[in-house]
Amino acid sequence: MANRRLWQTLGVAGGVAGAAGAAVGVGVAARKRSQIATDRRRLASEMSHGIPDSLPSGRECSVTADDGVRLAAEEIEPSGGRTPTLTVVLVHGFALDRRTWQFQRRSLPELGEPAVRVVLYDQRSHGRSERAAQESCTLEQLGKDLDSVLRTLAPAGPLVLVGHSMGGMTLMALAEQQPELFRERVAGVGLISTSAGEMGSAGLPGTLLSRHNPLTRGVGLLARVQPSLVEGVRKVASNLIWGITRRYAYGNQSVDPALVDLVDTMISANAVDALTDFVDTLGTHDRIAALPGLASAEVLVAAGTADQVIPYSHSERIAAELPTATLVTLPGVGHLPMLEEHEVIDEALTGLIQRAAKRACPKGLRKPRRRA
CATH class of the missing domain: 3.40.50.1820 (Alpha/Beta hydrolase fold, catalytic domain)
Structure with a gap:
């Protein structure tokens, strides 16, 4: 966790950068989302889902x-x-x-x-x-x-x-x-x-989710005051976030997309400001x-x-x-x-x-x- 990419990864995948991403050029973001969506469909068609079909009841x-x-x-x-x-x-x-x-x-x-x-x-x-x-x-x-x-x-x-x-x-x-x-x-x-x-x-004060970075505080506050706005941005940027999750969660970029979906689902289930509370x-x-x-x-x-x-x-x-x-x-x-x-x-x-x-x-x- 001493690496600056930790905070970038968790923040973006968790939705923090997704909120900040509203400022990203719409055309560029749309093209990137389209590329990831195409890649996602291709991998899904090539692979069998690796997640267990049945799990022991607990x-x-x-x-x-x-x-x-x-x-x-x-x-x-x-x-x-x-x-x-x-x-x-x-x-x-x-x-x-x-x-x-x-x-x-x-x-x-x-x-x-x-x-x-x-x-x-x-x-x-x-x-x-x-x-x-x-x-x-x-x-x-x-x-x-x-x-x-x-x-x-x-x-x-x-x-x-x-x-x-x-x-x-x-x-x-x-x-x-x-x-x-x-x-x-x-x-x-x-x-x-x-x-x-x-x-x-590793220079945490300058990273995205550093406790010294005002963006972190700002997005956390925004998520508390306007949660629907932040969660809306997360949904719009869902394919971008999926691609970032795959990139940083897994070493193999051809990993079964079902495994990326699982991580993406877990991250998306958590409120943005709940995650920034742990920074x-x-x-x-x-x-x-x-x-x-x-x-x-x-x-x-x-x-x-x-x-x-x-x-x-x-x-x-x-x-x-x-x-x-x-x-x-x-x-x-x-x-x-x-x-x-x-x-x-x-x-x-x-x-x-x-x-x-x-x-x-x-x-x-x-x-x-x-x-x-």
């Missing part, structure tokens, strides 16, 4: 955060009615929601050994979770939200926590707040396409010092070398701080490897979970209880 529920915000969540038990060995909690990134884990929510409950129970939830102001006050949209609060999810949906037994992008930062915030939880219950940690900090090292906390994130708190767990670090949102070097830095971590490098892959190369990520997560289960056994941790 129990939808809600968790109340410590400040009263309702978080939408879901639990998926192991296939075949098996008793779970551990609980895997999947935490999505900025501007997305729990649909990020479409492939993993299908594959993980099907694991033979260990039997895995999966918990997913939407971060505050994302997906189906309740819109939160601007002042509460901080990584510190996201760490507390994750703690609320664990206390409510996984109060006992060993844990494997997996976070993508801002979700990985959420895990680091929780580790900073509750190091004893990681020593006592967290047997595995997965950090996918994320950063531990050094956020000011300050992302811009000041620095939790390098919290990384040693993860060392008591098995750690997986995975990222694509073509990630234009959070450069691969950030994952290298995390792995360097955790010498026993397993670093999975995905050549040519973008910011969403769990979608773009889901089979590789599934295999890496399976290895992490298996190592975590072995680590948890000597601790004598009780298995998670099946919820009625």
